[in-house]
Amino acid sequence: xxxxxxxxxxxxxxxxxxxxxxxxxxxxxxxxxxxxxxxxxxxxxxxxxxxxxxxxxxxxxxxxxxxxxxxxxxxxxxxxxxxxxxxxxxxxxxxxxxxxxxxxxxxxxxxxxxxxxxxxxxxxxxxxxxxxxxxxxxxxxxxxxxxxxxxxxxxxxxxxxxxxxxxxxxxxxxxxxxxxxxxxxxxxxxxxxxxxxxxxxxxxxxxxxxxxxxxxxxxxxxxxxxxxxxxxxxxxxxxxxxxxxxxxxxxxxxxxxxxxxxxxxxxxxxxxxxxxxxxxxxxxxxxxxxxxxxxxxxxxxxxxxxxxxxxxxxxxxxxxxxxxxxxxxxxxxxxxxxxxxxxxxxxxxxxxxxxxxxxxxxxxxxxxxxxxxxxxxxxxxxxxxxxxxxx
Numbered sequence: 001x002x003x004x005x006x007x008x009x010x011x012x013x014x015x016x017x018x019x020x021x022x023x024x025x026x027x028x029x030x031x032x033x034x035x036x037x038x039x040x041x042x043x044x045x046x047x048x049x050x051x052x053x054x055x056x057x058x059x060x061x062x063x064x065x066x067x068x069x070x071x072x073x074x075x076x077x078x079x080x081x082x083x084x085x086x087x088x089x090x091x092x093x094x095x096x097x098x099x100x101x102x103x104x105x106x107x108x109x110x111x112x113x114x115x116x117x118x119x120x121x122x123x124x125x126x127x128x129x130x131x132x133x134x135x136x137x138x139x140x141x142x143x144x145x146x147x148x149x150x151x152x153x154x155x156x157x158x159x160x161x162x163x164x165x166x167x168x169x170x171x172x173x174x175x176x177x178x179x180x181x182x183x184x185x186x187x188x189x190x191x192x193x194x195x196x197x198x199x200x201x202x203x204x205x206x207x208x209x210x211x212x213x214x215x216x217x218x219x220x221x222x223x224x225x226x227x228x229x230x231x232x233x234x235x236x237x238x239x240x241x242x243x244x245x246x247x248x249x250x251x252x253x254x255x256x257x258x259x260x261x262x263x264x265x266x267x268x269x270x271x272x273x274x275x276x277x278x279x280x281x282x283x284x285x286x287x288x289x290x291x292x293x294x295x296x297x298x299x300x301x302x303x304x305x306x307x308x309x310x311x312x313x314x315x316x317x318x319x320x321x322x323x324x325x326x327x328x329x330x331x332x333x334x335x336x337x338x339x340x341x342x343x344x345x346x347x348x349x350x351x352x353x354x355x356x357x358x359x360x361x362x363x364x365x366x367x368x369x370x371x372x373x374x375x376x377x378x379x380x381x382x383x384x385x386x387x388x389x390x391x
Contacts (some may be wrong), residue, residue, distance in 0.1 A: 002153065004137055005297060005391045010127055012038075014073070017125045018093045019102040023080075025130035026107045026179055027171065029153050033129060034075050034103055045099070049077040062088045068149055070096050079104040080113055080183070090119040097123075109232040110292040128234075130296035131260050132156050135380060135391055137178045142274050143360070143376050148288045149260020151296075161272055168266040172196070173244065175235070187227045191216070195198075195226055197338035199236065200259055206253040207238060222326050227256075235259060239291070242305035242318050244349065255306055261289040286333040290376065291317055291360050294329065296388075297380070302326075304386040313345040315355070319388045325350040327386045335362035337373060344370075356382055 001272050013020045031049075038045040046069050048055040058065055062085055066074060070092065080086065082145070084226050089102055104124075106113060131151025134143055141156070149155045149164040152171065158164035176196070177189045198215060200209075206383065213223045230236045238254040258264040264285060270276050276285065294317060296306050302321050307328070308314040317329040328350065330343055338358045347353050347370065357373045364382075374382050383389045 001032055001036070001138055001158075002029075002031065002132060002140070006127060007033065007036075007134070008131060009300075009390065010262050012046045013125045014100045014103065015128060016099055017123070018097055018099060019089060019104060019120060019124040021104040021106060021113070021124055021126045023106050023109055023126060025111070025131075025322070026175065027152055027154055028129055028131055030105045030107075030129050031077055032153075034077070034105055037073060037075065037103070042056040042371060044072040045075060047075045048071050048078070050081040057080075057086070063091070067254050070101070073103060075103045075105065077105045078107065080106045080108045083113075087119050092122065093120075093123050103135055107179065107233075109234060118198050130292075133296045134293050134376060135297065137378070147261050148265060148273050148276055150260040150265070152260060152262060152294075155262050162206070165264065165271045168262050172263065172266060175233075180229070180233060183229075183233060185233075187226060192226065192230075193219075194222075195315060196230075196235070196258075197267055199256065200264065202256050202266060203258050203281070203357075204287045205255060205372075208253065209258045218294070235263070235360055235376055237292075237295070239304060239306050239317075242307045242320065242350070257288045257291060260294055261285060261292065264288060285376075287331045288332045290329075290379075292380070293321075293376070294388070295381070297389045297391045299388055299390040307346050307350065309346075309349070310340075311345075312340075313349060314351075317342060317344045318353075319383075319386070321388065325353045326388055327383070328353050328355045329358055330355060331358045333360065337362070339367075339371060 022034060024030055035047065037043065038047060039178050048058065050176065052055060066088065078139055091125060098179055125126060132153060133151060134146055136144055137156055145283060148161060155167050158167055180192060197214060199260040209220050209223050213220045231238055237257045237259050239257060240254050265276065268281055270279055276282055298304065302319055305318045305320060306316055307318050315328040316331045319326050328347055330339060337359055341356065345354055355371045356369060359373060361375045362373055363380055366372055372382055380389060380391060
């Protein structure tokens with residue numbers, strides 16, 4: 001098992017809250033991480049998989065079964081398959097409110113589970129497990145390979161890049177044809193696969209729902225619904241712009257990213273590092289990859305944005321704590337980066353925040369007192385002093 005950076009936070013939440021929901025896409029490692037709890041010598045655990053007929057039969061009378069295990073940690077996998085369990089959880093927790101009663105694993109985001117979990121307000125904490133990030137796997141493969149394959153464990157551990165690409169294509173097909181309909185998306189799998197392929201050209205760019213709607217022959221509200229669902233299912237990310245109270249014309253549309261770089265490359269038919277380096281998408285792919293690595297490792301109290309004005313001032317990523325910008329990132333696919341005047345203006349607009357320029361492998365240096373150029377490998381060292389990362 002590859003050690004996950006959120007393990008300590010996961011265990012802390014279990015010791016603090018009656019219920020913890022570990023959410024994320026399928027095949028990202030939720031079950032593997034949760035099952036490590038079953039090996040803890042100081043805790044008795046029960047594991048139930050709601051995709052197992054045997055385990056479903058155990059829950060024919062869920063209140064009776066779960067009451068019999070009230071002194072154990074009960075782990076329930078694919079919990080979104082039985083939304084009728086949530087009122088039972090509430091009743092049991094209120095009768096015996098102690099930390100560490102339930103761990104709920106779901107292939108849906110908190111918003112997709114909202115209706116079912118409303119009764120657990122104040123009783124449950126949510127934690128998202130992201131695909132494997134570069135700090136978690138850097139001892140096992142170079143960043144170039146991680147960037148190409150993405151962070152899903154099955155692809156990271158594939159015997160070759162070709163195998164990883166094939167596995168990702170199979171994963172996308174299964175997700176589109178089975179998992180998304182199972183989560184409640186009513187669109188045809190062909191339409192959603194077409195939309196995902198179209199998003200390759202939108203990746204790392206501002207989102208224009210009207211253009212997507214025209215291209216797909218659908219209404220704008222329909223496209224908005226599809227995108228919201230894909231976001232809630234952890235396949236895409238809409239990065240919001242940061243607004244400040246100044247007299248500038250600020251861009252208001254979010255930027256869109258396909259979260260996992262391996263999924264982006266599969267959709268773009270990029271199978272090798274050589275093909276990636278020569279692709280028209282290499283710059284946008286690198287930007288999306290770095291943004292995913294940073295966001296996946298942010299501290300819980302830090303929010304990510306981008307910044308752009310109509311006059312051209314911009315930053316790829318702005319990290320905000322307590323409503324205040326802390327540090328800005330510019331992401332460059334070159335080891336000899338230069339910043340534009342607009343980057344400096346953006347920093348000034350945001351209160352003179354320091355800037356990190358993230359490159360693939362440049363030696364760290366400071367072109368001036370405000371700017372630090374770094375590589376992906378040293379990025380975490382430079383982010384840590386600002387308290388914005390959780391690793």
